[in-house]
Amino acid sequence: MPIAPTTMKVTGSTPGESYPVLVGNGLLGQLPELLGPAVKKVLVIHPRALRATGDVVRDELAKSGLEALTAEIPDAEEGKHIQVASFCWEVLGKNDFTRSDAVISVGGGAVTDLAGFVAATWLRGVKVIHIPTSLLAMVDAAVGGKTGINTAEGKNLVGAFHPPAAVLADMDALATLPKNELVTGMAEVIKCGFIADERILELIEEDPQDAINPTSDRLRELVERTIAVKVEVVSRDLKEAGDREFLNYGHTLAHAIELSERYQMRHGAAVSIGLAFAAELGRSVGYTSDAVADRHVAILKSLGLPTTYRNDRWSALLDGMKRDKKARGNQLRFVVLEDIGKPRIYEVPDNSLLFAAYQEIGE
Ligand SMILES: NC(=O)c1ccc[n+]([C@@H]2O[C@H](COP(=O)([O-])OP(=O)(O)OC[C@H]3O[C@@H](n4cnc5c(N)ncnc54)[C@H](O)[C@@H]3O)[C@@H](O)[C@H]2O)c1
């Protein structure tokens, strides 16, 4: 029996305006109304692996009289590439998409990031609606307006802030999501538990297997709570001038690992290692208690997430971390925890402190 959708509102992007994030089942019927009457043409961007879902969305739009096209892009991080953005711009151009037309993303976070970037840049900005199909994209990537692509030098180095007009997180999509994708998506859920909502951690600790059961009430509550954390933060700080940096907890090392793995490791897996490292760093510089630091490793491991990484990659990782967006000049800045729900920025006075903390998670 489907439960009624929950709607959360993201504010602050444009004065006086907000956009809805809907969590529920069978939400596609809401699309035409969310697009609004001015939109006549829509490009549905989806990865090859989700062709059937992309077609369902296209057909739903066509039923309402919209001209709907699809653009199929490479799967996962291969899609977050300038050549893929260029391919989408070509489709939009050849089909005369104007400023009153729209883009819809259907897929995981790689697709919401790429399609969001395409929408942000086409004619300097057209409407985008995200239909996230992975856990990670529902709870994180689709919400908040960060869009981007990777470059040879690093993760998400090119992008724009371009909030969507709506997000439709349809829990039914999780039925086909491979278990590993559910598990890696949980890293961002756990991140939000540590920075803002301890109940998230308790819900996982009470029954880790139920937490990754795609049809459980527990997972639905985790999704809603995690989105609520993100909605609250990005409503206050869209452009990451302050507290939004806390959503980057665990990401300084994570992005360097993804680069060192040539984007073949899932973002959520890298974030898991990054969280374990941030906890160790917080502990080693005196902010994070032993109990809180140990709780990171315990909860991540309870879901089978990784918490260690190769010692022999340290120098490449340090180089990668220097390109983190939180860095200022030569100074690396990390999010660490003073307590659960109390993140803060730690400005690293000497990179040898990072190496010392890394020894604790290095293999
Ligand atoms: N913009 C943001 O705020 C933000 C936040 C978090 C993460 N991200 C980005 O999101 C990306 C990671 O997202 P992800 O973990 O969803 O990875 P992903 O997009 O690569 O998807 C993972 C895999 O799951 C498949 N998949 C997705 N939904 C499916 C479904 N319903 N059924 C079957 N297969 C499905 C995809 O095709 C892919 O193979 C990274 O690039 C990360 O940088 C962005």
Ligand SMILES: O=C(O)C(=O)C[C@@H](O)[C@H](O)[C@H](O)COP(=O)(O)O
């Ligand atoms: O929304 C944010 O802000 C985040 O930092 C969420 C992260 O989970 C996400 O991976 C984001 O894309 C990282 O952003 P970046 O600015 O470090 O590239």
Ligand SMILES: [Zn+2]
């Ligand atoms: Zn992330």
